[in-house]
Amino acid sequence: MTGRVTGIGGVFFRAKDPAALAAWYAEHLGVTxxxxxxxxxxxxxxxxxxxxxxxxxxDREWMLNLRVEGLDDLIKTLSQAGIAVETRPDEWDNPEIGRFARITDPERNNIELWEPPSS
Incomplete structure (x- = not known):
């Protein structure tokens, strides 16, 4: 099939301080x-x-979901940096779907961290 979407090309959103927010994402999540x-x-x-x-x-219109590897290590690193990490293993985690954690960035945007199940 031709003329179809093949993936997400970018995520764009408004920020009060774009440079500071971009630096936060790069430092804590490796997203440039x-x-x-x-x-x-x-x-x-x-x-x-x-x-x-x-x-x-x-009060938020969207939530960013980032696919991750090594969720436990990332949670530890984020927590050590003073970033609150929410987990609800009994509610969110599912062996068929994966494991989840949530954080918010400095501008209160919601970020869900998703570690898909091992194949």
């Missing part, structure tokens, strides 16, 4: 902006949610 960000091939999920969802805070 306005340059190549090498990624591993893998599944991505595109899922509009009902406007009344309680899956993330109601």
């Amino acid at each position: 902006s306005f340059g190549p960000w090498p990624q591993q091939e893998g599944m991505s999920v595109f899922a509009p949610f009902d406007a009344g969802t309680d899956y993330w805070p109601a």
Whole structure:
């Protein structure tokens, strides 16, 4: 098939201090902006949610989900940097889907960290 979407080309959003926020993402998550960000091939999920969802805070329109490797190590590193990490293993983790943790960036944007199950 031709003329189809093959992946996410970028994520763009407004920020009060774009330079500081870009530096935070680079330092704590290894995500670089306005340059190549090498990624591993893998599944991505595109899922509009009902406007009344309680899956993330109601005062936010979106949540960024980042696919990660070594979730436990990343949680430890983020916690040591003073970043609050929320986990709910009994509610969020599923052997068929993977494991999850959540953080917010300095501008209160929601970030879900997802470690897919090992294949």
